[in-house]
Amino acid sequence: MAAEEAASGFNIHPMDQFVIKPLFGQGPIEWYTPTNATLWMGIAVLAVIALLVMGTRGRAIVPSRSQSIAEEIYGFVYKMTEDIAGKEGLKYFPYIMTLFMFIVLANLLGLLPMSFTTTSHIAVTATMAMAVFVAVTIIGFVKNGMKFLSLFWISSAPLPLRPILAIIEIISYFVRPVSHSIRLAGNMMAGHAVIKVFAGFAGALGVGAVAPIVAIMAVYGLEMLVTVIQAYVFTILTVVYLNDALHPAH
Amino acid sequence: MAVEGDLVQMGALIGAGLACTGMGGAAVGVGHVVGNYLSGALRNPSAAGGQTATMFIGIAFSEALGIFSFLVALLLMYAQ
Numbered sequence: 001m002a003a004e005e006a007a008s009g010f011n012i013h014p015m016d017q018f019v020i021k022p023l024f025g026q027g028p029i030e031w032y033t034p035t036n037a038t039l040w041m042g043i044a045v046l047a048v049i050a051l052l053v054m055g056t057r058g059r060a061i062v063p064s065r066s067q068s069i070a071e072e073i074y075g076f077v078y079k080m081t082e083d084i085a086g087k088e089g090l091k092y093f094p095y096i097m098t099l100f101m102f103i104v105l106a107n108l109l110g111l112l113p114m115s116f117t118t119t120s121h122i123a124v125t126a127t128m129a130m131a132v133f134v135a136v137t138i139i140g141f142v143k144n145g146m147k148f149l150s151l152f153w154i155s156s157a158p159l160p161l162r163p164i165l166a167i168i169e170i171i172s173y174f175v176r177p178v179s180h181s182i183r184l185a186g187n188m189m190a191g192h193a194v195i196k197v198f199a200g201f202a203g204a205l206g207v208g209a210v211a212p213i214v215a216i217m218a219v220y221g222l223e224m225l226v227t228v229i230q231a232y233v234f235t236i237l238t239v240v241y242l243n244d245a246l247h248p249a250h
Numbered sequence: 251m252a253v254e255g256d257l258v259q260m261g262a263l264i265g266a267g268l269a270c271t272g273m274g275g276a277a278v279g280v281g282h283v284v285g286n287y288l289s290g291a292l293r294n295p296s297a298a299g300g301q302t303a304t305m306f307i308g309i310a311f312s313e314a315l316g317i318f319s320f321l322v323a324l325l326l327m328y329a330q
Contacts (some may be wrong), residue, residue, distance in 0.1 A: 015328070080303065179314045186317035189324075233310040236303055 014238055015197040018120055018189065019123065036116045037124070044106040044118065073101070080236060085243040088093055095135075099128065100235040107188060107227035111220070120188040125234075129181035131213045132238050140245030151248040180237060187230045266323040276316020283308040 007056040007073035024035045050076075055066030063071060077100050081093050103119060110117025118124050152169040153162060195216060271279035287305040 084303065155283055179311075179318075182321060184316045186320055187313075190317070190320055193254060224293060229306070233306055236307060238309060 012050060014193040014200065017116070017192060017196060020121075029239045031229065037118050037121065040109060040116045041106065041124075044102055044109055047105045048101045048110065051105075065189075079233065084236070084239045085246060087218050089239065090240055092139075096235055096238055096242075099132075099238060100231055103128075103184070103234055104228060104231035107231055110188065110192065111223060117188050117192055120126055120185055122185045125181040125185045126177070130233075132241060133177040136238075136241045136245045139242070141247060143246060145247055148245070148248050151244055167202040176241065180234070184230050184234050187226060190228050191219075195219055195223065196205070210229065261319050262326045269309040269319050269326065272322075273316045274317025274321070276313055279312030279315070284314060329330040 018034050019036050020029065022029055023036060023039060029035060032114075051066060052070050055064075055070045058064055058067060060067060070248070074097070077091060077097050081089050081096055084090075106119045107117070117207055140151070150154065152166045152173070154165050154169070157163075157165055161195040198212050198216045198219060202216065205212060283305060287298075287301065287308075290301070
């Protein structure tokens with residue numbers, strides 16, 4: 001009986017954290033309603049500005065800590081773009097840097113208690129993935145003309161296999177935005193739900209909940225890793241797709 | 251005590267549990283990628299640094315399929 005009461009007192013549903021609520025009042029959500037998703041996306045953008053603009057304001061020769069972090073991230077993304085997409089890809093570096101900074105900070109801010117993870121919603125990640133998909137397709141046709149279609153016609157394969165491979169390549173090309181967006185959203189949703197499930201155990205056990213709290217700390221550490229890796233993966237796949245558009249020949 | 255509930259929901263929940271077995275496949279795939287990367291890296295450590303990005307791309311591709319099975323489970327549980 002006591003256990004049931006304790007369990008009902010901490011009835012945390014693991015998926016409740018992903019519910020979109022209006023910031024003011026209880027009204028219906030229209031497209032212009034400011035919601036918690038709006039708020040946390042705005043906070044993520046402000047965090048990017050704080051890190052990259054305020055942090056590097058000093059322009060010291062011996063960098064401060066925030067300037068050092070900003071420079072490291074810039075150099076990391078710059079080198080990644082140059083390594084994978086080549087010199088031509090550096091033209092698109094500002095967009096790639098924007099994507100990386102927004103995703104990594106939205107993911108990390110989502111780990112704060114009581115916060116909201118904007119990137120756990122497929123609507124958010126699908127917008128970014130579709131933007132990348134459309135942009136890459138347009139860049140491919142503008143840069144290469146009809147030769148861009150040679151991406152699907154693998155000239156190194158034996159001739160009888162090429163039509164079959166072309167069909168597979170075309171399908172995999174159009175599945176790209178789906179897997180690109182669901183990978184990020186699914187990872188964020190699954191990881192944060194796991195933390196909330198362990199939090200539910202800790203709440204149900206009450207004061208003696210040492211094991212669940214240790215487990216939460218471990219999962220939290222893992223989630224810190226996963227958030228950064230997923231932002232990295234989203235960015236690196238963007239660069240890989242961009243490289244396909246710039247150099248379509250296999 | 252009579253068993254109450256909805257047969258459709260029961261089927262959906264069993265299906266959600268079965269869908270989670272797909273995550274095991276993704277785990278095998280990710281382990282295979284990283285294991286082969288490590289065995290290659292230990293044979294030739296000087297070439298390992300250049301292949302880290304490729305490893306992460308490989309992890310991302312095989313992990314996505316496990317995420318798809320998680321998504322199917324979520325759809326079965328919440329989106330009926």
